[in-house]
Amino acid sequence: MKKILFFTFLSVSFMSAQELTITNGSFTIKSGASLNVDGLVLSPSADHVLSNNNSITRSATPITANSNQSMARVYSLAMNSADFQGTMVFNYEDSDENGILDGDAVLEVKQAGQWMSYADSDGVDNSVTHTFASAIQFTDVTVSSSSATLTVNPVSDKLFVKVYPNPVVNEVHIVHQDAIEVILFNQLGQEVLKTSEKTIDFSNLSKGLYILQVNNSNNTNSNNFKIIKQ
Structure with a gap:
């Protein structure tokens, strides 16, 4: 394995390595440049x-x-x-897929101890690409299936709700026998809409991750669903 050790301040326009370790200094990826660490490409x-x-x-x-x-x-x-803003590309081999299909692959990034899912923006096999318009801090990166993400929340025993399809292109349907309140948030935590309808129109929303909160009619119980808009 090729292992790169850095002992002093270093700034690069492009570098490729199988493992990266920084000691006694710092390592800067310049804006518009790229760092490829064994298939994970960071282009801030x-x-x-x-x-x-x-x-x-x-x-x-x-x-x-x-x-x-x-x-x-x-x-x-x-x-x-540190804060990362820019494009992240996750390249993988067929042998890495673990049963996940190329067309279902979504980027998973661990932030503050929680996995967050991000839709693929390029549709190219054996890679998942996402551009972060707002800065994030992260500790881990992988890929999962859009239908079985690492961020799926279990359905509460007290509020039986089914939400489909996920990922979505046009409409999400909510199945629950009683009246509900639905609140949709974007990945920045901003409220996008609030409704009592059980069909939610996503067609005019930007691609990415959304949190769909389903509350019962008296707001005593709720479920959160992570929805990927494609």
């Missing part, structure tokens, strides 16, 4: 600094959450990243 739109004693490594052990599994390719940082 603003200078991105990997700090002292941080590292990026790759594991072939899938992540399991809520009985769902990721691909057998997981990238981990030793500590939380």
Whole structure:
């Protein structure tokens, strides 16, 4: 395995490595440049600094959450990243897929201890691409299936709700026998709509991750669903 160690401040326009470790200094990926660590490509739109004693490594052990599994390719940082804004590309081999189809692949990024799902923007086999318009901090990156993400929330025993399809292109349908209140949030936590309808029109919404909150009529119980708009 090719392992790159950095001991002083370094700034690059492009570099490729199988493992990256920074000691006694920092490592800067310049805006518009790219860093490829064994298939994970970071192309920031603003200078991105990997700090002292941080590292990026790759594991072939899938992540399991809520009985769902990721691909057998997981990238981990030793500590939380600095703010990253720009494009992230996750490249993988057929042998990494772990039963996940190319067309169902979504990017999974762990932020503040929680996995967040992001839709693929390029549709190219053996890679998942997403551009972060707002800065994020992350510790882990992998890919899962859009129908079985690492962020799926179990349905409450007290509020039996079915939501489909997911991912969605046009409309999401909510199945529940009683009256409900529905609130939709974008991935920044901003409220997009509030309604009592059981069919939600996504056709005019931007692609990406949304949180669909379904409350019962007296707001004593609720379920949250992570919905991917394609």
